[in-house]
Amino acid sequence: MSPHPPRTPALPVLPYRKPTRDRDYWVLDDVLPDVEAVRARCLAKDDWVKGHPYTSESWPGLRTMPGLEPDELARVERLVKKATGARELWQQATASGATLNHNCVQVVGKDEGEPRPHTDSRALCRYAAVLYLNPAVPKDCGTSFYRQNLPGGRLGGNVVAAPHNNLVEALGTRFVPPDSFVEDVRVPHRHNRLLLYNANLMHSATGYAGTTIEDKRMTAVFFWMA
Numbered sequence: 001m002s003p004h005p006p007r008t009p010a011l012p013v014l015p016y017r018k019p020t021r022d023r024d025y026w027v028l029d030d031v032l033p034d035v036e037a038v039r040a041r042c043l044a045k046d047d048w049v050k051g052h053p054y055t056s057e058s059w060p061g062l063r064t065m066p067g068l069e070p071d072e073l074a075r076v077e078r079l080v081k082k083a084t085g086a087r088e089l090w091q092q093a094t095a096s097g098a099t100l101n102h103n104c105v106q107v108v109g110k111d112e113g114e115p116r117p118h119t120d121s122r123a124l125c126r127y128a129a130v131l132y133l134n135p136a137v138p139k140d141c142g143t144s145f146y147r148q149n150l151p152g153g154r155l156g157g158n159v160v161a162a163p164h165n166n167l168v169e170a171l172g173t174r175f176v177p178p179d180s181f182v183e184d185v186r187v188p189h190r191h192n193r194l195l196l197y198n199a200n201l202m203h204s205a206t207g208y209a210g211t212t213i214e215d216k217r218m219t220a221v222f223f224w225m226a
Contacts, residue, residue: 010151011148011150011156011171011172011173011176011180012170012171012172013148013150013156013157014147014148014156014157014158014159014160014161014170014171014202015157015158015159015161016147016155016156016157016158016159017157017158017159017201018184018185019145019158019184019185019197019201022083024197024198024201025145025187025195025196025197025198025201026083026084026195026196026197027187027193027194027195027196028079028083028193028194028195028196029190029192029193029194030192030193031075031076031079031131031192031193031194032068032072032075032076032131032192035133035191035192038067038068038072038133038220039133039134039135039218042064042067042105042107042133042218043213043214045064045105047064048062048063048064048107049062049063049064050062051063051112052112052113053111053112060108060112060113060208061106061107061108061109061112061113061208061216062106062107062108062213063101063104063105063106063107064104064105065101065103065104065105066103066104067103067104067105067131067220068103068131068220073103076129076131076194076222077089077224079194080127080129080196080224083196084127084196084226086126086127086224086226087226088226089127089224089225089226090224090225090226091223091224091225092123092124092125092225093124094123094124099124100120100121100124100125100223101221101223102221102222102223102224103220103221103222104220104221105133105218105219105220106217106218106219106220106221107213107216107217107218108205108208108216108217109208109209109210109211109212109216109217110207110208110209110210110211110216111211112208112216113205113208114207114208115144115204115205115206115207116204116205117146117167117181117202117203117204118166118167118202118203118204119160119166119167119170119199119200119201119202119203120166120199120200120223121165121166121199122160122162122164122165122166122199122200123165124223124225125199125223125224125225126198126199126224126225126226127196127197127198127199127223127224127226128196128197128199128221128222128223128224129194129195129196129197129221129222129224130143130194130195130219130220130221130222131192131193131194131219131220131221131222132189132190132191132192132193132195132218132219133191133192133218133219133220134191134210134215134216134217134218135191136215137189137209137210137215137216137217137218138189138207138209139188139189139190140186140188140189140206140207141189141205141206141207141208141209141217142186142187142188142189142190142195142205142206143186143187143195143197143203143204143205143206144183144184144185144186144187144203144204144205144206145158145183145184145185145186145187145197145201145202145203146158146181146182146183146184146202146203146204147181147182147184147202148180148181148182149179149180149181149182155182158184158201158202159200159201159202160200160202161200167202181202183206186206189206189217199223205217
């Protein structure tokens, strides 16, 4: 008889906090007065950087920066401050000067990515947000919050807390079984909607759609310390 394969070590169980609207996430609709101008400007860009599956990068689709112009970004930040009560918002950097891709436009098609639950770095942001820029993609191309799916059908947590800064640190590994997470709360896609959330909550794009830059899921993403 062949020996039993080594067991995969049990993952740590995270704390759980039910994602609650206006406490853990905020849904702000009709955010920009001329969102179509933003989309047209993005579609006209020719400086897209390629990710998966076109390069060895782990992130999917295409990216370009910046997305919003200063006055548009200022409007978004006023809304974020009002929703969260934050007095100040800023972009945090590591000691080496690295930052998150704030005010970045992402375009991802149906064959370029899949839901990938993660958290954003607690060391670099407190709040994150996604602004949906394509009026024509399905509602199930919004954003979902996830929690752990444990052996035996038990459910675990969804929050990364100190001393860890991200999900990889909290779980102690970058590689987990494919059924390790389950969808908990789904926020549908809606054109010109800003979904703002606590960045240490486990989340992911719910899904992707489209085959051309015009009909793929197009979003602008933001990361703030407060």
